[in-house]
Amino acid sequence: MLRNKSPKELINISRNLVQPLLPHFHKGQSGKVTVIGGNEDYTGAPFFACHSAALVGADLSHVICERHAAPVIKSYSPDLMIHPYLYDLDNPAIKLAQAEIDQLRKTPLKDVITDGALLNSIIDDLVMPKVKGLLARTDIVVVGPGFGRDPLMMKSLVRIIDEIKQMDLPIILDADSLFLISIYPNIISGYKKAIITPNVVEFDRIAKTLGIDSSISEQNVNTLIEETQTMSKKLGVTVIRKGRQEVIAYQDTYLVNDFSGSSRRVGGQGDTLTGSLATFVNWSYNYLDKVWDTKGDISEGDAQVLACYAACSLVRSSAAKAFAKHGRAMQTTNVHECLPTAFAELFESNQKANI
Numbered sequence: 366m367l368r369n370k371s372p373k374e375l376i377n378i379s380r381n382l383v384q385p386l387l388p389h390f391h392k393g394q395s396g397k398v399t400v401i402g403g404n405e406d407y408t409g410a411p412f413f414a415c416h417s418a419a420l421v422g423a424d425l426s427h428v429i430c431e432r433h434a435a436p437v438i439k440s441y442s443p444d445l446m447i448h449p450y451l452y453d454l455d456n457p458a459i460k461l462a463q464a465e466i467d468q469l470r471k472t473p474l475k476d477v478i479t480d481g482a483l484l485n486s487i488i489d490d491l492v493m494p495k496v497k498g499l500l501a502r503t504d505i506v507v508v509g510p511g512f513g514r515d516p517l518m519m520k521s522l523v524r525i526i527d528e529i530k531q532m533d534l535p536i537i538l539d540a541d542s543l544f545l546i547s548i549y550p551n552i553i554s555g556y557k558k559a560i561i562t563p564n565v566v567e568f569d570r571i572a573k574t575l576g577i578d579s580s581i582s583e584q585n586v587n588t589l590i591e592e593t594q595t596m597s598k599k600l601g602v603t604v605i606r607k608g609r610q611e612v613i614a615y616q617d618t619y620l621v622n623d624f625s626g627s628s629r630r631v632g633g634q635g636d637t638l639t640g641s642l643a644t645f646v647n648w649s650y651n652y653l654d655k656v657w658d659t660k661g662d663i664s665e666g667d668a669q670v671l672a673c674y675a676a677c678s679l680v681r682s683s684a685a686k687a688f689a690k691h692g693r694a695m696q697t698t699n700v701h702e703c704l705p706t707a708f709a710e711l712f713e714s715n716q717k718a719n720i
């Protein structure tokens with residue numbers, strides 16, 4: 366159904382996925398999103414992901430982060446719910462001797478995350494009970510923005526992703542969780558409800574692990590599509606390959622998004638994308654579940670790819686607007702300011718989208 370459609374036609378079809386605001390809906394029905402990320406170095410990334418999910422339309426937006434990052438992220442906005450449930454090796458509450466911590470830092474990350482005995486009792490006692498409680502009240506999860514690569518955090522991430530798969534929740538993986546996939550692809554392989562959003566460098570790293578021949582400077586769109594499809598098939602997940610053109614692929618189905626976006630490559634725009642994706646992808650599940658009187662005839666196979674296309678279009682349109690207004694001074698916060706207008710123009714104006 367999506368093949369050979371123009372951008373305008375794709376946006377018009379994707380309007381059917383936008384969940385309407387109906388008087389009988391209760392709090393939470395338009396989306397309960399949890400972002401897992403944020404450490405002492407990076408607090409903006411999980412904020413941007415969570416905030417964009419809320420701006421696009423999720424009712425309840427949470428962040429689960431490392432304990433010290435929580436007060437900082439909380440200070441950015443009272444609209445978001447921030448949970449300090451994660452621990453890194455520097456946290457005295459884990460009660461490990463310094464020699465054990467030093468040894469863990471020297472051990473290759475892959476060995477730490479695949480060793481069944483290592484760190485699991487800390488994670489079982491301190492991390493999982495609270496994380497599981499929140500996941501039980503979540504529709505879709507974003508993992509990775511500002512997560513860092515501390516061994517205890519990474520091992521916790523593996524356990525959390527296993528739990529998310531067991532609960533059969535959709536999951537979007539970005540940033541440090543893509544680094545995890547590059548060293549341990551089994552963590553996600555074959556999980557159909559996963560979407561990965563690699564930038565150029567992250568794609569290259571995962572491609573190398575999977576034995577896919579790809580080039581960081583590749584610009585030919587047919588090659589980009591072919592490589593992205595190969596990654597999707599090898600991992601069995603949806604791949605959104607970011608860059609000058611965004612290639613979205615699930616197995617043989619693919620779409621290319623070449624909305625112009627902004628000329629500024631400021632950090633955080635990928636985080637804005639993951640949050641927007643969370644809300645759109647969750648709506649696509651609600652569409653298939655007929656949570657409202659749905660229109661159109663979008664198949665299960667197309668719904669997720671189309672939701673990805675809609676979110677990518679939204680973020681690129683917002684970035685274009687922010688750049689037109691702020692030029693070289695444009696920051697990711699400016700992209701967020703433009704999300705509501707771009708959303709209204711693409712998905713809500715009475716005229717069909719004018720692209």
Ligand SMILES: NC(=O)C1=CN([C@@H]2O[C@H](COP(=O)(O)OP(=O)(O)OC[C@H]3O[C@@H](n4cnc5c(N)ncnc54)[C@H](O)[C@@H]3O)[C@@H](O)[C@H]2O)[C@@H](O)CC1
Nearest residue numbers: 407408409410509510511512513540541565566632633636
């Ligand atoms: N405000 C914040 O808190 C932000 C935090 N961030 C977090 O920062 C952490 C590290 O993220 P990085 O993206 O730096 O990851 P990496 O540490 O994997 O570094 C990637 C490197 O690749 C380079 N690169 C990116 N695109 C490229 C291209 N097309 N060609 C060649 N080189 C390219 C970048 O300059 C960067 O130095 C993550 O946890 C991430 O989520 C980022 O999301 C940015 C915003």
Ligand SMILES: Nc1ncnc2c1ncn2[C@@H]1O[C@H](COP(=O)(O)OP(=O)(O)OP(=O)(O)O)[C@@H](O)[C@H]1O
Nearest residue numbers: 564607608609611625626632633634635636638680
């Ligand atoms: N050359 C480009 N032209 C237009 N848009 C681009 C270009 N490169 C990236 N983008 C867009 O910018 C957004 C962020 O992509 P980017 O590659 O910066 O991700 P990232 O490195 O993961 O971001 P973050 O800084 O949040 O970690 C995406 O919507 C992407 O499609």
